[in-house]
Amino acid sequence: MSDVQGLDNLSPGLLDELRALEQQFEVTPAKLKQISHQFEEELKDGLAKDGTNISMNVTWVLGFPTGDERGSFLTMDLGGTNLRVCWTTLKGQDAETEVIQEKYFLPTELKTGSADALWDFITNSLAEFIRSQRLGGTREEPLPLGFTFSYPAIQEYIDHGKLQTWTKGFDIDGMEGEDVASQLREAMDKRDLPVKLVALINDTVGAMIASAYNDRETIVGAIFGTGCNAAYMDHVGSIGKLKTDLPPDTPMAINCEYGAFDNARKVLPLTKYDEAIDRDSPRPGEQAFEKMSAGLYLGEIFRLILCDLQERGLIFKGQDVSKLREPYLLDTGFLSSMEDDPFAATRSNFEETLNIQITWEELQLSHRLAEVIAERGARLCTCGISAICRMKSITSGHVAADGSVANKHPKFKARWAQAMGEVLRWPEDRKDDPIIITSAEDGSGVGAAVIAAMTLERIEKGDTAGVRQR
Incomplete structure (x- = not known):
């Protein structure tokens, strides 16, 4: 649900567009579980053989x-x-x-x-x-x-x-x-x-x-920033593709490289904006998951939506939108500030960054879009971690997270925790979350x-x- 009040006061045309966008970007609990289960299969494939979507790279970091x-x-x-x-x-x-x-x-x-x-x-x-x-x-x-x-x-x-x-x-x-x-x-x-x-x-x-x-409770290292990825400690005996004389119980850090999850587009709920980002990227068809959830792309998704609405005459009427046409002009910090700052600061950001005098209606719309995009990103970011936890039967511990999205977005951790609970079926009446994000700001x-x-x-x-x- 929106944290922004009064959306029903939007014009009928804008409200209809917003509701359609909310539906496109929604990741339901059932969808989260489907994605997480596919994630687990691709993680296992990467441990078993080379040339898979998720490469599961060995690192030769032997133990904690x-x-x-x-x-x-x-x-x-x-x-x-x-x-x-x-x-x-x-x-x-x-x-x-x-x-x-x-x-x-x-x-x-x-x-x-x-x-x-x-x-x-x-x-x-x-x-x-x-x-x-x-x-x-x-x-x-x-x-x-x-x-x-x-x-x-x-x-x-x-x-x-x-x-x-x-x-x-x-x-x-x-x-x-x-x-x-x-x-x-x-x-x-x-x-x-x-x-x-x-x-x-x-x-x-x-x-x-x-x-x-x-911190002895560390179970996973994760990056929720410009890119997205995770690492965890496995045993050599679980890495079928690795040929080594090391004992099977030797711990080995695995660098998942899971930004490439679902490059085959089997389960990810792609929108036309995600397709546009992929099409115009240096590597079309690669890093599918990263392009939907990582900090490099969240601001660009927001910009593309605004461009789409403006081109159809729904927002920024009579405004100079030349700055809005610049790819990757808006970073994730722009979205973070919209959820963190009062409306006056957001209005100022639009003026300074985009040279756009935003109306109250456009301000409300933009706030809600920032929520929708960031919430989808946070929910998707649980899928890889939950898959690792399920694969290794991990039920508690700390996910050491680095990156600007994890450590600077005001609502990322709460949204991530909510989605983790949905995927791993934590009791709704729990007093504490068994798996939490901790900051690892200097990995x-x-x-x-x-x-x-x-x-x-x-x-x-x-x-x-x-x-x-x-």
Whole structure:
């Protein structure tokens, strides 16, 4: 139901359009369960064999941290907007981790440019950080690096990663199908940087390990932000496609890469706006689930609906809508502010961002559309997590969530919890939810450092399983 009152005062034409949109974007409890069950089947397929929708990538992160990991590490995170470089000092779970960081804005043209341009940007930023922080490092004793690479990659070793496909708007030639870890090493060698790549890490795995460093109830790491994904801990014996001499009960972190769920379009309730986003994306037909639920796309869905209504003469009559025509101008923060701020702030946002003087009726409509889109996204985001929980018989614990949607949208967590209860059939009279979202806001810093520490500790003990020998 709407949190916005007085919608019945909308003009009949707009009210009819709104009710039709509400119906298109509704995800009923029955539909949620259907999607979650299909999700579970695709998760199992990904564990059994290669080449499936959900790739279920092994990571060679063997088990959860003890909480005693210590040391200082370079960490680096290539996100959709920024490159984040950190010097992270672990002092054990009972002491506060120190993180010194710098963010380097990623120019838009780099996302569709050349591989050389991207690596030059990354190594230049890394060199600048090392210099500004006076970190030192030598060829004999290089600085250990954990690199968070938040894109689908097949890992034959923990310090290796073959990019499967670009996501989040990236489309750089010369990288898909190649080992990005080797490309980074070559770029660092060219700059003569005193750095050794210890581990290539997915952001979901980083979120899970960062949380587990202090929280023993962590069950899943999840990203609800620009993209969507999850990681969890399985056993080697459950990964049919993995050929290894490790004992079957060895724990292994799995990076699901489930943004590609239902690329075959069997169960997802796609609207014409979802189809338009897919058609105009760099990879049509791929990442079907991500394009319906992730933060990169929610604002664009909202923009497309407004464009559609405007073109049919229902809203913004006589207004200059040239700004509204700009793809991806509206981010998820725009929608979040509409649910969080009073109407006056929303009116101001429309004026400043779109140069549109919005009427009271259009304001009410926009508020409700923001609710409809965000609610669908939150409900869909339960499907992958509930499928993991059912597959592994997990009945309680903490989902360590990173990402702007999870941690900044004012109503995401409540909507997510409601939908989880519907799918997993939690008692309606429960006092507490058995599975809850906790914040893991530094998986790319703390998580990457902890994984680097775990990896170096294993190597020192002579355990080189999943570590490339050099």
